[in-house]
Amino acid sequence: MEPLTSRQHSGLLTDLYELTMAAGYFQSRFNARATFELFVRKLPDERNFLVAAGLEQALHFVENIRFAAEEIEFLRHLPLFRHVHGEFFDYLARFRFTGDLWAIPEGSLVFAGEPLLRVTAPIIEGQILETCLLSAINFQTMVASRAARLNIAAKGKPVVEFGARRAHGSEAGIFAARAAWIAGCQGTSNVIAGKLFGIPTYGTQAHSWVMAYEDESQAFDRFLDVFPEQATLLLDTYNVRAALRKIIARGRKPAGVRLDSGDLAADSRWVRAQLDRVGWRDVQIFASGDLDEGRISSLLRHGAKIDAFGVGSALVAPTDARNLSMIYKLVELERDGKVREAAKLSESKSTYPGAKQVFRFANRAGKWQKDLIALASESHPTAAPLLVPVMRAGKRLGPPEPLAAARARCTESLKHLPARLLSIQHAAPYPVRYSQPLKNLLQKVRRRIQQRS
């Protein structure tokens, strides 16, 4: 198989229809400048907000997207492309993204309907990016949003991302660790994500370590020999209580113990009591094993004595919401000097036309009051505009943002969110309105389209 290298910025990282449309626009000389917006139509039922993430990977792709010679050859030989003229393939050979991007920075809290990204570019360029932008931002935003919920459930106790083995391949694992870190997780078990992004890494021993020794006490001893100050010993390979008794009997204090199965609430209380009884009050109790925000919340309500949580599947392969169903829609077109707003008006899936900005209104204390989704041309001086320019004429407007800045933005943003939304239960929704000029525009476009039908 070819190395991943060659394909990280490949123009073929897209759905085929993006390229057929590209050929169509090219060959019919449809020279328009288009604006596309990327957003979530509707929050999953139990979500009160989303945490934007994945922008950095999206920008990296946009800046570097290229079609290699052999990729163009591949396209040229697709039966579907048999009537496409050679000029189109020459165009792909010199393809670069030359457009402008506005985005809501990573770590920001966003709601349904709010564009996380706005792309304005020659229509072919904007179109080809669709698939990759969606997959980068949809995935990381999903993970970050889930991570925020886990942290709310954990009430300040650390949550560590443990999902690498449950992720959809290693790349997904790496970006999941990144997104979880943005949204306040304490660290990750994923070593390479730790190296790439400077995320603190966590991990000590698995059941296999204990199973490898004939004697469980010996397994614990050998681990303490190598990691005298930082060993977290796993208690549930055979029997939690027997394991803890052995550790206490040996008299060597570990940094922590971990429970990965069984009745975590009851076991953690028992373990805490035993540890305290021998004066090991600073030994941390770590819990893992199919945890999600519901279980974490329930454990804490039932008096579990757990100091930190490891969460895998719930972050990287969640089932509580299919995914965010993020979409990327054409909203405006400029052709031959004329601007025309575009909207999709099918029954179940209509979208608002026009290039947009999101304005966030806060009260004097800084608590957010409402968001207004408005035309980009509107002015709302008392509100903060959320979309900021990040790329102009294909060039970034600044260096990549340090990941710590995105994380700090998330932490800070959560303080401004109305308190009722800091819940894993569905709360009365944060007010998001569409501006009157935007509503008027939708009516105008609707009439225009109906008249032509």
Add this chain to the structure above:
Amino acid sequence: MEPLTSRQHSGLLTDLYELTMAAGYFQSRFNARATFELFVRKLPDERNFLVAAGLEQALHFVENIRFAAEEIEFLRHLPLFRHVHGEFFDYLARFRFTGDLWAIPEGSLVFAGEPLLRVTAPIIEGQILETCLLSAINFQTMVASRAARLNIAAKGKPVVEFGARRAHGSEAGIFAARAAWIAGCQGTSNVIAGKLFGIPTYGTQAHSWVMAYEDESQAFDRFLDVFPEQATLLLDTYNVRAALRKIIARGRKPAGVRLDSGDLAADSRWVRAQLDRVGWRDVQIFASGDLDEGRISSLLRHGAKIDAFGVGSALVAPTDARNLSMIYKLVELERDGKVREAAKLSESKSTYPGAKQVFRFANRAGKWQKDLIALASESHPTAAPLLVPVMRAGKRLGPPEPLAAARARCTESLKHLPARLLSIQHAAPYPVRYSQPLKNLLQKVRRRIQQRS
């Protein structure tokens, strides 16, 4: 950010605890040869079988795993490793996988408890691979298994993988297309997956194409100009029936039409009737939009006139089963010439010890009757052993299998599966038993562990 290149075979593609255990084994001179097995504990409720996939990516990783100098430096400076001796890092610098692998080939049908992969190697090597093997095989097996269900629901009508934008990043999208193809999907929208794996690619136009034109008829015309023989025109941007009337009125026959929203059953019947009325009987009706096996099955039951289905989220981001919760367990250890079987005996999560083989028994007509999970050393001459050797002393035993062979194996296997299991409903389970020698061994190990407690 560093390029993906440098990390495709990185030894850091793992959970940190694999490396702390590695350091622990190294430093305490625990020189054992270990056998680990990778399997699914339990089928998700509504699944009757799984389709094995992802082995090729796993083998590619195992063959090439290395620790680069700067990766070793990173580990050396982790606070957790401060007491680890320098010799361990020297060992990582020359780390190669030197072990043996047995596996059930891709495209095979497997059941709960059956090892898809068996790794026998120096314990450190086997341990470090865990995370990456799980993520590669868990993900592709999940997608392939879902794809098989979609194909069952579609009753022979083509299903095309459309998931790139919903996948967990672009790598996940690529491997999802691969897995779906193994399990009988007709092709993919994912262009680079088409190129990398020779999978047929599908795709024509999006709503944005129609929205870009002031007039829908013009949008269809321009597309037909460029793709006169193969255009599939999208009907639901504004109004399905109005769109089809326009196409018919123009008199240029497209290859197909696509419905992406609305009442697919009613609309497809209406569309089919109109197309037939003008003699366009060979124009295909393609449906997409949040389809899964339940909806496909229901559409066909309700007389939908759909010729092919495009499926995205259900394949790449399914919510019907958290994931397969595949695990990788130590089952046997050879140290100082003595073999010792290992098992995990915690209440909810016990595993069978010993290196295993899966024997499949068929009747004279070739229909499978039952599987027997047995010790690798057992002999069952009337059954087919499913695990075959794929790597010895770190070297593959043959070239990578062509993807078409895995796909053919899946198609063929489905013919041998008892017919009741070819259903998207839960059927009486396929009989999978553990052999008596394996049960005896579990008892022996259980007694041994209990005696020591």
